[in-house]
Amino acid sequence: MSTHPAVRFFDRATPPHIFTLIIMTGLGALSMNIFLPSLPAMTTYFDTEYRVMQLSVSLYLGVNAVMQIVIGPISDRFGRRPILLGGVVIFLLATIGCLLAQNIETFLIFRMIQAVIVVGLVLGRAVVRDMHEEAQAASQIGYVTMGMAIVPMIGPAIGGKLDEVLGWQANFWLLLILGGIVLMLIWWDLGETARTKSTDFVAQFREYPELLTARRFWGYCLAAAFASGAFFSYLGGAPYVGSEVFGLSASQVGIYFGAPAVGYFFGNGISGRFSTRVGINKMILWGAIITVVGLLISTLIFLLGYGSALVFFGFTTFVGLGNGMVLPNATSGMLSVRPHLAGTASGLGGAMMLGGGAALSALAGDVLTEGSGAMPLLLMMLTTSLMGVAAIVYTIRREAQVTKA
Structure with a gap:
C-alpha cells in the first residue's frame, strides 16, 4: 500500500499526476523520431552525406543507452525531481544548439546531448514504482507507456508536414516548445517520490552486486530485452522487406510500418x-506467447507460399500487442526485485533493452540480402520471441523456488 500523499494536480507536495508522467516520457520518444522525414533535407542543408546524417540517430541511441545506466544511480542518490528538472533544462539548451548549428559536427554534438531527455523515461518508471506496489506499478506503467505508443504513430507524420511547410528546423522548434511545457509540468506537479536516498556513490556501488546477482532481476530484464528485440529486428529489416521484397512505395511502407504501434497501444491498455488483477508474471507470459503465436502463424503462411505484404505487416501487430503486455510488467518486475535501487534497475534494464535491440536491428539489416525474401527476418523475430518465453518461464520457476524455500 502506498505511503505517499494523495495525488493533487499542480501540487509539488504530492506525487505527480499520471498526465505529467505520460507527457514527460512521450517527449523522449518524440525527440527520437519526429525529424526522421527531414533527414534528406538536413543532409542537403549541412552539405554532408546521408550516412553521416544518419549518425544523428545511431549516436543518439548510443548515448541514450549509456545515460540510462548513469541516470538511475544518480537519481537514487539525489532524488527524482532535481535530476528530471536538470535533464530537461540540458535538453532545452541542446535543442537550441541543434537549431543554431552551422555544420554537421556541431549539430551531432548537440544531438547527442539531446539524449539526456531519456531521464523522462527512466525516472518516469522509477517514480511509478516509488508510488505503487509491484502489480499496481505495472498497471500504471502500462498507462504511461500507452501514451508513448501513440508517438511513433503520429510523430513522423507531424515532422514530415512541418518540414514540408516550414523546413527541418520547425521540428526542433516544436521540441523546444514541448520541452518548455514539460519543464513547467515537472516544476509545478512533480513532488519528490524517492523516500530513501543513498548516502554516497561508493555505498551505492557496493549495493550493485545485490541487484546484479538477483536471478529474478536478470529474468525480467531478459524477458523484456528479448520481447523488444523482436520489435528492434523489425525496425532494422522491415523497410527493406517492404520496399525490396514486396515492391511497396515509401508512402505505403510508412502506412504498413505502424502496425506494431497499433498492437502496442492496445497491449499497454490491457496491462x-x-x-493488478492477474499479476505481472502471467501478463508477461501471455504477452510473450501472443508474440510467438503471431510470428509462428506468419512464418507458416510464408512457408506455404502465401506470403504477402499484408500478411507480413499484419501479423507484426501481434509483436506490438505482446510487447505492450510484456514490457510494463517486466519493467515493474525488475524494479521490484530491489525497490531501494529502483532508479538503478530502471536505467540498467533500459540500457540492456536498447543495447540488445540496437544490435538485433543492425543484424536484421545484415541477414536480409537480395533474393532472401522476408523469411530471415521472420525467423530472427520468432527466435528472439521464443527466448523471451523461456526467460519468463525461468523467472516464474525461480520465484516459486524462492517462495518454497
Whole structure:
C-alpha cells in the first residue's frame, strides 16, 4: 500500500499526476523520431552525406543507452525531481544548439546531448514504482507507456508536414516548445517520490552486486530485452522487406510500418487494466506467447507460399500487442526485485533493452540480402520471441523456488 500523499494536480507536495508522467516520457520518444522525414533535407542543408546524417540517430541511441545506466544511480542518490528538472533544462539548451548549428559536427554534438531527455523515461518508471506496489506499478506503467505508443504513430507524420511547410528546423522548434511545457509540468506537479536516498556513490556501488546477482532481476530484464528485440529486428529489416521484397512505395511502407504501434497501444491498455488483477508474471507470459503465436502463424503462411505484404505487416501487430503486455510488467518486475535501487534497475534494464535491440536491428539489416525474401527476418523475430518465453518461464520457476524455500 502506498505511503505517499494523495495525488493533487499542480501540487509539488504530492506525487505527480499520471498526465505529467505520460507527457514527460512521450517527449523522449518524440525527440527520437519526429525529424526522421527531414533527414534528406538536413543532409542537403549541412552539405554532408546521408550516412553521416544518419549518425544523428545511431549516436543518439548510443548515448541514450549509456545515460540510462548513469541516470538511475544518480537519481537514487539525489532524488527524482532535481535530476528530471536538470535533464530537461540540458535538453532545452541542446535543442537550441541543434537549431543554431552551422555544420554537421556541431549539430551531432548537440544531438547527442539531446539524449539526456531519456531521464523522462527512466525516472518516469522509477517514480511509478516509488508510488505503487509491484502489480499496481505495472498497471500504471502500462498507462504511461500507452501514451508513448501513440508517438511513433503520429510523430513522423507531424515532422514530415512541418518540414514540408516550414523546413527541418520547425521540428526542433516544436521540441523546444514541448520541452518548455514539460519543464513547467515537472516544476509545478512533480513532488519528490524517492523516500530513501543513498548516502554516497561508493555505498551505492557496493549495493550493485545485490541487484546484479538477483536471478529474478536478470529474468525480467531478459524477458523484456528479448520481447523488444523482436520489435528492434523489425525496425532494422522491415523497410527493406517492404520496399525490396514486396515492391511497396515509401508512402505505403510508412502506412504498413505502424502496425506494431497499433498492437502496442492496445497491449499497454490491457496491462493497465488487468495487471493488478492477474499479476505481472502471467501478463508477461501471455504477452510473450501472443508474440510467438503471431510470428509462428506468419512464418507458416510464408512457408506455404502465401506470403504477402499484408500478411507480413499484419501479423507484426501481434509483436506490438505482446510487447505492450510484456514490457510494463517486466519493467515493474525488475524494479521490484530491489525497490531501494529502483532508479538503478530502471536505467540498467533500459540500457540492456536498447543495447540488445540496437544490435538485433543492425543484424536484421545484415541477414536480409537480395533474393532472401522476408523469411530471415521472420525467423530472427520468432527466435528472439521464443527466448523471451523461456526467460519468463525461468523467472516464474525461480520465484516459486524462492517462495518454497
